[in-house]
Amino acid sequence: MIRRLGLAAGLALGAGMLAAQAPAPPAANAGFGGGRELQRLTGERFTDNCSGCHGAPGSAGRAPNLFDPRLLGSRSDEELYRTIAKGVAGAEMPAFEEILPAEQIWQMIAWLRLEAESKQPRPQFVADPAGAVIATEQQRFRIDVVAEGLDTPWGLAFLPDGRLLVTERPGRLRLIDHAAQDRRRLRPEAVRNTPVVWARQDAGLMDVAIDPDYARTGWIYLSLVELRPGYQLPPAPVLKPGERPPNHPSMTVIVRGRINARGEWVDAQTLFRAPLDRYTPSGVHYGSRLAFDPQGRLLFTVGERGDMKNAQDLATSLGKLHRINRDGSIPADNPFVNRPGAVPSILSWGHRNPQGLAFDAAGRLWESEHGPSGGDEINLIQPGGNYGWGVVSMGIQPGISAREHPGMIGPVAYYTPTIAPSGIALYRGRRYPAWTGNLFVTALAGQHLRRLVLDGDRITHQEVLFKAYGRVRAITTGPDGLLYVLLQRPTGEGTGQPLSASTPGLVIRLVPLP
Incomplete structure (x- = not known):
């Protein structure tokens, strides 16, 4: 099996091999709207299972704030997964692998990183960088x-x-x-x-x-x-405000x-x-x-x-x-x-x-x-290699729940957000x-x-x-x-x-x- 490991905000290690026969991907892409819906459902799972101790975005709880970029930046996805799946001995943190499927835990980790980033101020744009x-x-x-x-x-x-x-x-x-x-x-x-x-x-x-x-x-x-x-453009439609051609x-x-x-x-x-x-x-x-x-x-x-x-x-x-x-x-x-x-x-x-x-x-x-939503990749290309999109992803994508699959090559680094x-x-x-x-x-x-x-x-x-x-x-x-x-x-x-x-x-x- 190809390992798909790494720090979502930085490093990831990968091994590679020539592509094997891949399973059929979903019949159609669920699209951007579907991605937002999956994020909403993941947020509801966090509220149901985690917010009682860890709080919600913008509010504190008695356990560590999981939306703190410093906390997230100091832990890899794999470290977060182990903590969530196995729990913390001697603390109130149970083993969630008994409650949530593995793919939902991975989705929650990506959702935490996306939510934390969304609360950060955007960089102030400098229109003219000359001389900086x-x-x-x-x-x-x-x-x-x-x-x-x-x-x-x-x-x-x-x-x-x-x-x-x-x-x-x-x-x-x-x-x-x-x-x-x-x-x-x-x-x-x-x-x-x-x-x-x-x-x-x-x-x-x-x-x-x-x-x-x-x-x-x-x-x-x-x-x-x-x-x-050879395609003949039809007459341009009359667009309402906000509509795209x-x-x-x-x-x-x-x-x-x-x-x-x-x-x-x-x-x-x-x-x-x-x-x-x-x-x-x-x-x-x-x-x-x-x-x-x-x-x-x-x-x-x-x-x-x-x-x-x-x-x-x-x-x-x-x-x-x-x-x-x-x-x-x-x-x-x-x-x-x-x-x-x-x-x-x-x-x-x-x-x-x-x-x-x-x-x-x-x-x-x-x-x-x-x-998709997170999961940007840096890859090392091998001739004939299958890099997994449609079957695996490090981001949040409707229809994809796996992060690795036999015969598919994982990224050397990936980024979420x-x-x-x-x-x-x-x-x-x-x-x-x-x-x-x-x-x-x-x-x-x-x-x-x-x-x-x-x-x-x-x-x-x-x-x-x-x-x-x-x-x-x-x-x-x-x-x-x-x-x-x-x-x-x-x-x-x-x-x-x-x-x-x-x-x-x-x-x-x-x-x-x-």
């Missing part, structure tokens, strides 16, 4: 604003000449000129004639990557969301092209497009991160589009990490290339909404993905010597940049570097050895903006200080 000096455990740095005026920036990649490409989710590819001064580096004109995207809710123009042999080929790779080819069938697509001397997208090629019957009107979980492996093959992620049974179905590209050659052909050593009915580009499966990919110095592939991990990058430069070989994770809901210390296939320490500048989407190392980060103004609860709203963004870099 931050002292971390091993490095002081100053924040420089490289460019502003971006609209929901999603991905970034450096060209060999030092120019920076940034995607804007509404559908524009922007160039940031290294030669200009201060905040005037963003060219006013977007690259012309880029592919038309479907920009609705989470969809739009997503990631960008540069060919490993760009000096010779000139290829630039994009992940984007398109409306199903309907979604239409869409899907993640991978393309490549070149930018000519006139700033135009040319020589366009489509490298990956799913069968048209797989396009779905769901507006969430597109995945879309791009990366190249050490052999120069292209990796990309596709989310399960809000229907978790897709993640356990090898006949669909949804909920998977894929590997193709740079021309779109299929590598001969892909794990499912000879399995009848399986999508041959699949490298790993059982994913929810993976949005981060990074190779470490030893060639290990790290991946980040969004969980959610941080919504997006882009990740391994630092290989010399400008921050103490950070060389560390993994950096950007967090959307957590609105922070997180540093992870790696020791082989383990995460031994974590540190939040800053938490004040809005949603942190992506990170990369520039040719100058500095870390460059995409920020976006906050959205979601308490901001007056829907979670998936388009808001202004900027590029910053971290300048080391003595």
